[in-house]
Amino acid sequence: MSTILLIEQILNGLQFGVMLFLMAAGLTLIFGVMGLINLAHGALYMVGAFAAASMAAWTGSFTLALIAALVAAAMFGALIELTVIRRLYKRDHLDQVLATFALILVFSEATRWVFGSFPLFLDMPDALSGTVMLPGGIEYSKYRLTIIIIGLLVALGLFLLIARTRVGMRIRAGENDREMIGALGVDISILYTMVFALGAALAGLSGALVGAIQSVEVGMGEPVLILAFVVIVIGGIGSIKGALAGAILVGLTDTLGRTLLPVLFSTFMDASAATTIGSALASMLIYILMAGVLIFKPTGLFGSA
């Protein structure tokens, strides 16, 4: 394995991690502030991708497509918060899970009804297609590099929002003591809708960005949702910093595991058995990582006890 390949794989892992962060950030915010387990987060990711694909097909502009994804996901997020989610804050986690699972079914069927079962076409803009030569002779996809940059910018923005602004202060206060900030006269319901819409918009952005290099189809959100849950459990539920660390850890573990494990196994067994066993183990790796983290830090890396 050459150094160049290894660096390229680390970049791939980083890009995958950053995508997961966009999903996990919303999920962890919503859980941290409102104590809500939102399974419908994957549906909002799908909404983002479909909105982007439709807008791109209509106008041909990728920028407009991204804006459409953000707006549509935030809008649907706010809509379900106002109509369904709001009634769930005081309920048991199991009720929340059931209700948001129902939302997945509703969103999936509605999307199938509108767009059909066949995958939609969404392509990356010409300016970002192709590769760029990085220092050291590494040829890397421009689009993936852009995703890494966007993701890191969003992470920075979220950090500033939460650490430096009044809204962020309220979000942190909401995490610590919901009743008290209500008693201090902050309109908690508006805050909740805002946080939910923000989380939804991030999921939508992530769906649109990924949609350009993967397939835009009904049910695309659920596999990512599972990984996003793994990320927030590793990072510590409710912590943005934890979500970033967890996401990058999961991204790197998954990508490097897929590459390195078969190579590792082939040093002491024959090639085709090594491929089979290596790939099987690689697909379990992030769950092993999660179990490992939970043994030593039961509340996750940045979770508060």
Place this chain on the structure above:
Amino acid sequence: MCPETQDRENTMFTTLRWSALGVATAAAMSLAGVAAADGHAKLKVGLITTLTGGGAGIGADIRDGFMLAMKQGGEGIEVVVEDDQRKPDIAVQLADKMIQSEKVDILTGIIWSNLALAVVPSTTAQGKFYLSPNAGPTQLAGRGCHENYFNVAWQNDNLHEAAGAHANTAGFKNAFILAPNYPAGQDALKGFKRMYEGELAGELYTKLGQTDYAAEIAQIRASGADGIFFFLPGGMGISFLKQYADSGIDLPVVGPAFSFDQGILQAVGDAALGVQNTSQWSKDIDNATNKAFVADFAAAYGRLPSLYASQSFDTANLIISAAAKADVKDQDAFRDALRAADFNSTRGDFKFGNNQHPIQDIYVREVIKEGDIFTNKIIGTGLTDHQDVYAADCKL
């Protein structure tokens, strides 16, 4: 969060998984469509296929091709449709329900080999017929063949064998090959290697349902390969092709038709133009049945059929032809009628081998653009009258 809550959270996730499964099953059942033909049904068929999630496009083609044939000639045949969500456990539950409470005579429809392996043996053991419109795992073709199991599509290895043979013709000397890690993926690479004569620059198994191939593409780039063979059906193929086109690697690609079916091509766009792939069916096979099928399918559903639709259309017509000759209650007579394969196939001549898998020509196609539509065109015949190697192990 304190450790106690964390524990509760974990138990909750387990409960959640099960209740979610229950909800999903309930939803799937309520969505199940029942298409009853006029009058008294003399034959009942259960069609289990994937209608939600990543494989939903393939499932829609399987269902629509099958229902088209039933609409055209299936008087007296009743069809029950259910969604397996690409999950083996759900497929098994649905099969049991169809056999025990719906009392179907024939099961069909499953796309994925891992699901077929979970359903087919128990179906034939309960004395029902299973006709596969797609999955053809090795395990059911050789020693595990059964008199009540018919495969109307192909044995899994077939298209990949043709791709291997074509890779020799295309001048591959050092190929990089990849497929998902499930029974059909393993059959795919085995099939390719059986016919391919060059060296392998690398061999990879990916996760079933994987959507990001950056790691694999980086390995291809570093491997020094002179060509790529990949088997990635449905959404997996879309993701791979888009990412490959963007990677700046410019190596020739061959694959089975599954990686380039009609549903994939529209979502991939220009990225697949000119790629050569192998298939037992193509929309330009020149016979009256096929021409009518392509035209009727397009008229009924507003899109071009894929090879999956052609396979389920053939499966339905095989059932119709057998039902016209024999009563399904007389299993031996019905089985003989199926074996005779006395129907007009979209592939032209159709015959079964001793293990009740097809013996057929496999073509080489190229991806072209017709107007605004991306589609495939036959450019040659890869393998003539091809039969799978496992037939010799079958005692039938």
